[in-house]
Amino acid sequence: MKNLLVRYQVFIFLVALTLIGGLLRLYQNDKNPISLSIDEVAFGYNAYSVLKTGRDEYGKFLPITFKSVGDYKNPVVVYTMIPSIYFLGLNAFSIRLPTALIATLSIPLFYLLFVLITRNKKYAIGATLLLAISPWHIYYSRYISDHLIALAFVVCGMISFLKMIEGKKFWVIPAAIFLVGSMYTYHAERLFIPIFSLALIVLYFRQINANRKIFLLFVISACILVLPLVYSTIFGPDKARVQMTLIIKDIEFQRNVAFKTYSINNTYQFLTSTNAPLLFFYWVRKYLYYIHPGFLFYSGLNMTTNGILGLGIMYIFEIPWLILGIITLLKKKVLNYRLIFAWVLIGLIPASLTLNEQHPSRSFLILPMTLLISSVGMFSFFNLIKKNLSKYSYPIYFLFTLLIIWNLLFAFLVFKVHFPKQKGEDFMEGTKETVEYALANQDKYQEIVFDPRRGIYGPDIVSIPHMYILFYSKYDPYKYQTEEKIHGNNFTSFDKYTIREIDWRVDRNKKGTLFIGSPWSLQEKNLKEGEILKRVYLSGGDLAFLIVSPKP
Amino acid sequence: MAKSISKVEFFQLVAILSIFVLARVFFISFLNVVSFGDKSILILELLNNPVILPGWVFPLFGIGNLFLIYIIGNKLEKNLGLFAAILYALSSWSIYLDMSGSIFVFLTFLLLLFFFGLQLLEKDKLTAKVVITIVSILLIYTNILMVIILPILLICKISGYKIDNKIIITIILSLLLPLFLSFNNFAGIKNILNNNVGIFQEVGLINGVNTLQGQTRESGYGLLARLVENRYFYLGDFFVLTVLKNISLGTYFSPQEKILGFSFSAPLFIGFLVPFLMGLSKFFKNPNKLGFFAIVFLLLLPSVLARRSPDLEKLLIISPFFFFMIAYGLTDVRKKMSVVIILFLVVIVVIQGVTTITDIATREPQRAHIFKE
Numbered sequence: 001m002k003n004l005l006v007r008y009q010v011f012i013f014l015v016a017l018t019l020i021g022g023l024l025r026l027y028q029n030d031k032n033p034i035s036l037s038i039d040e041v042a043f044g045y046n047a048y049s050v051l052k053t054g055r056d057e058y059g060k061f062l063p064i065t066f067k068s069v070g071d072y073k074n075p076v077v078v079y080t081m082i083p084s085i086y087f088l089g090l091n092a093f094s095i096r097l098p099t100a101l102i103a104t105l106s107i108p109l110f111y112l113l114f115v116l117i118t119r120n121k122k123y124a125i126g127a128t129l130l131l132a133i134s135p136w137h138i139y140y141s142r143y144i145s146d147h148l149i150a151l152a153f154v155v156c157g158m159i160s161f162l163k164m165i166e167g168k169k170f171w172v173i174p175a176a177i178f179l180v181g182s183m184y185t186y187h188a189e190r191l192f193i194p195i196f197s198l199a200l201i202v203l204y205f206r207q208i209n210a211n212r213k214i215f216l217l218f219v220i221s222a223c224i225l226v227l228p229l230v231y232s233t234i235f236g237p238d239k240a241r242v243q244m245t246l247i248i249k250d251i252e253f254q255r256n257v258a259f260k261t262y263s264i265n266n267t268y269q270f271l272t273s274t275n276a277p278l279l280f281f282y283w284v285r286k287y288l289y290y291i292h293p294g295f296l297f298y299s300g301l302n303m304t305t306n307g308i309l310g311l312g313i314m315y316i317f318e319i320p321w322l323i324l325g326i327i328t329l330l331k332k333k334v335l336n337y338r339l340i341f342a343w344v345l346i347g348l349i350p351a352s353l354t355l356n357e358q359h360p361s362r363s364f365l366i367l368p369m370t371l372l373i374s375s376v377g378m379f380s381f382f383n384l385i386k387k388n389l390s391k392y393s394y395p396i397y398f399l400f401t402l403l404i405i406w407n408l409l410f411a412f413l414v415f416k417v418h419f420p421k422q423k424g425e426d427f428m429e430g431t432k433e434t435v436e437y438a439l440a441n442q443d444k445y446q447e448i449v450f451d452p453r454r455g456i457y458g459p460d461i462v463s464i465p466h467m468y469i470l471f472y473s474k475y476d477p478y479k480y481q482t483e484e485k486i487h488g489n490n491f492t493s494f495d496k497y498t499i500r501e502i503d504w505r506v507d508r509n510k511k512g513t514l515f516i517g518s519p520w521s522l523q524e525k526n527l528k529e530g531e532i533l534k535r536v537y538l539s540g541g542d543l544a545f546l547i548v549s550p551k552p
Numbered sequence: 553m554a555k556s557i558s559k560v561e562f563f564q565l566v567a568i569l570s571i572f573v574l575a576r577v578f579f580i581s582f583l584n585v586v587s588f589g590d591k592s593i594l595i596l597e598l599l600n601n602p603v604i605l606p607g608w609v610f611p612l613f614g615i616g617n618l619f620l621i622y623i624i625g626n627k628l629e630k631n632l633g634l635f636a637a638i639l640y641a642l643s644s645w646s647i648y649l650d651m652s653g654s655i656f657v658f659l660t661f662l663l664l665l666f667f668f669g670l671q672l673l674e675k676d677k678l679t680a681k682v683v684i685t686i687v688s689i690l691l692i693y694t695n696i697l698m699v700i701i702l703p704i705l706l707i708c709k710i711s712g713y714k715i716d717n718k719i720i721i722t723i724i725l726s727l728l729l730p731l732f733l734s735f736n737n738f739a740g741i742k743n744i745l746n747n748n749v750g751i752f753q754e755v756g757l758i759n760g761v762n763t764l765q766g767q768t769r770e771s772g773y774g775l776l777a778r779l780v781e782n783r784y785f786y787l788g789d790f791f792v793l794t795v796l797k798n799i800s801l802g803t804y805f806s807p808q809e810k811i812l813g814f815s816f817s818a819p820l821f822i823g824f825l826v827p828f829l830m831g832l833s834k835f836f837k838n839p840n841k842l843g844f845f846a847i848v849f850l851l852l853l854p855s856v857l858a859r860r861s862p863d864l865e866k867l868l869i870i871s872p873f874f875f876f877m878i879a880y881g882l883t884d885v886r887k888k889m890s891v892v893i894i895l896f897l898v899v900i901v902v903i904q905g906v907t908t909i910t911d912i913a914t915r916e917p918q919r920a921h922i923f924k925e
């Protein structure tokens with residue numbers, strides 16, 4: 001009876017966490033993030049196109065890689081959106097729904113993994129609680145995140161794998177499907193899964209050896225499933241994506257290293273003929289910076305403007321928990337501690353091999369283990385106070401509770417207030433309003449011109465207005481695939497829409513044309529009275545677009 | 553006084569000194585950064601009677617650091633001092649700062665001398681008292697933050713050594729008069745403080761918290777803006793971040809652009825990361841660990857409070873901690889690691905050494921040229 005009650009309590013707790021987690025992930029997710037990003041509209045329209053015609057925007061039948069805007073997107077996200085678009089139509093909510101649902105269902109799923117790894121329900125519940133309120137997981141669950149879906153696959157795959165090596169044959173196919181499926185879903189997994197699989201073989205050699213036949217079946221199934229992806233990566237379009245994001249293209253590396261070396265004498269010429277050693281040590285820096293406190297606790301999520309302390313991938317109150325968690329694991333007090341460390345250490349490899357600053361989406365793979373370490377540390381923290389600081393336990397608990405409340409309130413403000421105001425432009429805020437205006441008034445004009453350049457401090461952001469037009473107008477995919485599109489030097493044209501830079505010195509004479517551009521291309525001082533039809537502002541108050549039509 | 557050194561120790565010291573000198577001579581041939589500029593000991597400037605240390609003495613203080621690391625380390629554990637001193641001799645972090653005449657080489661020397669004095673307390677109390685007293689006074693007059701750090705070290709006895717109250721009283725008495733005189737020069741004190749404590753002087757910090765508060769108020773959460781986005785909480789938050797940055801592994805084991813002319817050289821080579829972590833975990837078993845870590849945290853203060861933190865020049869004073877920890881790990885490497893991993897780490901260290909030298913020799917002038925333009 002007592003056992004039953006305990007089990008029941010855990011179940012209730014899990015349901016409650018799932019509901020709270022679901023609320024945090026689904027509530028107004030069509031309004032926050034403030035607008036649909038470039039990737040989201042591209043994913044969304046391609047899913048719509050597949051739903052209506054079975055083909056992507058370029059007319060390719062059920063592709064395993066979507067060319068999209070030239071960045072060759074992974075297929076799984078597109079296909080997961082199709083049911084919600086079918087039932088709810090093409091809109092922000094329907095395309096964000098699958099990610100939010102998978103994120104919500106990840107809560108009980110992660111619990112299962114944590115229990116399987118640690119065989120400790122206390123740690124598992126702690127880690128699941130942290131997952132439900134994790135700023136990292138909530139942030140990515142509120143908009144289309146292929147890495148979040150991929151991680152859910154990895155977790156399913158790991159659960160199946162751990163069951164499989166216990167000798168349960170049933171789990172062979174799920175393990176293969178989910179682990180390989182994650183590789184089709186996000187790029188980081190394509191490197192992580194093979195390396196991590198080798199680590200798993202080393203870590204669980206005894207169990208694998210005892211169930212050789214089952215494991216062989218798993219390897220064969222996985223190899224068969226992965227073949228199309230290998231082909232696509234080596235010979236197909238995925239190669240381009242890999243090349244685009246490699247660390248060697250990193251701007252800081254290029255700036256500091258990749259120039260012709262100054263040779264004092266020829267002795268060192270042979271040593272400087274390659275940048276490989278410097279690249280290696282630069283990679284080490286990138287790797288170590290993924291465990292930098294600024295990234296972990298202060299601004300890793302990049303939800304606030306540069307220079308303002310915002311939210312890291314973990315809460316500040318997790319600092320002592322993380323440290324104590326690592327120490328507890330090092331003392332070998334937690335089952336499968338090697339697996340936990342291996343997951344984190346290998347999980348950071350793909351992210352560190354890519355260009356640019358620390359990327360919270362590329363390193364998203366390590367999320368489950370950071371939660372688990374934090375949870376282990378949380379219980380060590382309580383034990384430490386109980387054993388060594390029992391005299392001061394009340395003031396410590398009181399102060400720590402205040403810290404937690406403060407941190408959660410700050411996170412709320414970042415999500416609710418600062419993120420929409422400070423990062424609207426990253427999500428192309430304002431584009432929807434301009435497109436809706438153009439669609440509502442398109443019959444009045446012979447041509448509608450969109451300037452793709454925008455930016456508050458300079459026209460340095462290049463958008464894809466055509467995709468927003470297709471998305472918000474629910475443009476017939478069949479028509480778009482088959483109609484003639486004119487691609488010229490720096491311009492694209494279809495129907496009555498043209499995407500090109502606006503040169504007002506020339507364009508001011510084009511009557512019957514609607515121009516939509518940022519204040520950089522449509523400067524108010526050059527516009528006559530009555531030419532400005534609408535101004536579109538960002539939530540932060542900056543002017544984003546002007547909608548203009550020349551007057552005689 | 554301590555017992556005279558053995559033949560083995562003598563040869564070890566000569567060998568380390570040779571490595572130390574050769575490494576620095578080798579670097580001089582590449583670097584244009586060697587500036588034997590004179591440096592004054594800070595607070596004495598306030599008395600209108602500055603003590604100027606000529607630039608050429610700093611490499612000599614470097615040699616002093618080398619010997620002190622050797623002696624202190626060997627008293628802690630067999631061969632610990634030897635390994636730590638070799639690391640100091642070969643470290644690009646110390647080489648550069650020795651050769652560019654950093655005042656923090658001198659400060660490191662004084663701090664090591666202070667701990668040497670503490671070790672002496674067990675054997676030769678009189679000499680120890682003299683050393684500790686003189687060094688304490690010099691420390692305070694070299695860096696104003698030592699006014700905070702040293703009393704904590706002495707009074708709280710976190711070093712684990714029992715310090716005679718007489719020493720403390722002597723130090724306090726010898727400080728009173730010059731300190732009183734220096735306070736007459738209030739502008740000078742303020743200037744020195746500003747130079748040493750710049751952590752909250754960044755304009756962006758206050759702008760940041762004002763932006764947050766403004767946006768929150770605008771959205772109708774005025775109370776939360778006052779409670780949660782309080783200026784003091786924000787600055788406290790920033791302080792914690794700065795401390796964490798100073799203890800982040802990336803600061804020490806990855807290439808740093810801030811380390812003067814060593815654009816792509818790590819203060820500590822990545823190959824030493826594993827021995828460092830091994831040393832650290834081994835040290836956790838030491839009964840004096842809390843005091844030891846408290847000292848390290850205290851010595852982070854000059855860098856933590858600097859305007860641009862982490863400041864690797866100011867962090868030089870905790871470099872012996874890293875050398876000791878790495879050496880502590882190295883003494884265990886053979887027992888705990890396979891030959892393959894040891895070989896791998898050695899290869900990594902050698903490659904990084906060669907890379908650092910060639911980078912400094914061939915790319916650093918180019919970078920200086922590009923970034924100057």
